[in-house]
Amino acid sequence: MVKSQESPVKIEHAGLNEHTQKMLQQLKIVTVIGSGTMGNGICHVFAQSGFDVHMMDINQTALDKAIGTIEKNMDRQVAKSALTDDQKKKALSRISTYTDMAEAVKDADIVIEAATENIDLKVKIFQQLDKLCPERTILASNTSSISITRIGSFTGRPGKVIGMHFMNPVPVMKLVEIINGYATDKEVTNLIHALSEYLGKVPCIVNDYPGFISNRILLPMINEAILALQEGVAGVEEIDTIMKLGMAHPMGPLQLADFIGLDTCYSIMNVLHMGFGAQKYAPATLLGNMVQAGYLGVKSGEGFYKYTPGSKDLVVAERFQNKSWKI
Numbered sequence: 001m002v003k004s005q006e007s008p009v010k011i012e013h014a015g016l017n018e019h020t021q022k023m024l025q026q027l028k029i030v031t032v033i034g035s036g037t038m039g040n041g042i043c044h045v046f047a048q049s050g051f052d053v054h055m056m057d058i059n060q061t062a063l064d065k066a067i068g069t070i071e072k073n074m075d076r077q078v079a080k081s082a083l084t085d086d087q088k089k090k091a092l093s094r095i096s097t098y099t100d101m102a103e104a105v106k107d108a109d110i111v112i113e114a115a116t117e118n119i120d121l122k123v124k125i126f127q128q129l130d131k132l133c134p135e136r137t138i139l140a141s142n143t144s145s146i147s148i149t150r151i152g153s154f155t156g157r158p159g160k161v162i163g164m165h166f167m168n169p170v171p172v173m174k175l176v177e178i179i180n181g182y183a184t185d186k187e188v189t190n191l192i193h194a195l196s197e198y199l200g201k202v203p204c205i206v207n208d209y210p211g212f213i214s215n216r217i218l219l220p221m222i223n224e225a226i227l228a229l230q231e232g233v234a235g236v237e238e239i240d241t242i243m244k245l246g247m248a249h250p251m252g253p254l255q256l257a258d259f260i261g262l263d264t265c266y267s268i269m270n271v272l273h274m275g276f277g278a279q280k281y282a283p284a285t286l287l288g289n290m291v292q293a294g295y296l297g298v299k300s301g302e303g304f305y306k307y308t309p310g311s312k313d314l315v316v317a318e319r320f321q322n323k324s325w326k327i
């Protein structure tokens with residue numbers, strides 16, 4: 001493994017005060033908690049930008065699978081000449097894997113939590129991180145909807161807790177939605193903003209309200225598509241084609257729901273429903289049923305579409321092939 005002695009950040013960042021500039025240049029080790037789709041994508045971009053990355057998960061099999069995914073995704077970049085083979089090798093060598101949280105975070109300058117979207121789990125992780133990390137460490141969450149203020153309140157350092165919400169696929173999507181908790185220090189927000197730019201992303205700062213901006217707007221659209229399907233207004237293909245060709249979305253809302261994971265969509269809708277107390281955010285019954293039955297989209301092999309490993313064909317799941325289908 002290539003262990004750098006110093007931060008990869010050498011640039012003088014325009015508009016930063018001297019203190020934030022210094023903080024940015026001290027960032028060297030990034031620990032990512034969780035090696036699933038978002039976690040491995042986050043590790044990918046940090047390693048490619050020259051940081052030492054500690055990828056932590058509860059089992060080694062998941063970590064090995066994540067390294068394989070990162071390598072495969074870097075190969076796509078090499079094939080497109082977006083990365084040289086040498087840069088790929090160096091980036092991969094900067095990632096080390098851990099199953100022990102204490103080891104993974106003991107030198108971390110920043111930790112990014114990318115575990116399952118579950119409040120109890122995130123609170124538990126942040127309580128552990130608060131105990132195990134050096135005092136200087138910034139604790140960021142990649143949560144897609146859970147309150148940063150709430151997560152921060154379970155730590156002794158709420159000023160250093162912030163949302164750093166990447167989009168899937170992380171190496172491709174430009175946005176980082178930065179979420180200011182009620183207690184987040186302004187200096188920490190400025191630092192995460194500058195760090196996101198350093199990673200080649202475009203950061204947008206928002207305040208801590210249920211679903212923030214991205215999922216407050218995206219998820220009700222997806223839920224509405226599921227309600228329209230549930231009511232038999234149109235079939236899966238028609239709904240997705242209308243949104244793809246009519247609104248120039250790269251994926252239709254039902255395909256996107258499969259891509260995000262129906263369990264994640266369901267938990268985000270529940271956060272919106274509970275957080276705002278408004279009926280308009282109630283998750284579609286069909287969404288709840290599919291989650292209960294284990295039809296979670298790409299990750300389980302079936303959602304609104306059926307996924308066959310190695311195939312790029314988009315095939316509507318059999319139960320939705322009958323156009324007059326209703327629940």
Ligand code: CAA
Pocket residue numbers: 073074076077080143144166167168169170171172173214215250251256260264
């Ligand atoms: N790593 C690296 N590169 C990748 C990649 C990955 N994981 N996935 C795709 N790519 C690259 C491909 O190599 C390709 O590169 P070039 O443009 O240089 O050729 C490019 O991305 C496009 O990929 P494909 O040709 O395979 O397929 P596509 O054109 O259908 O694009 C897509 C795939 C980028 C995923 C596109 O369909 C898309 O933008 N979909 C919508 C994604 C979206 O909305 N994401 C947000 C989800 S919501 C979220 O993440 C937040 C939340 O909280 C729920």
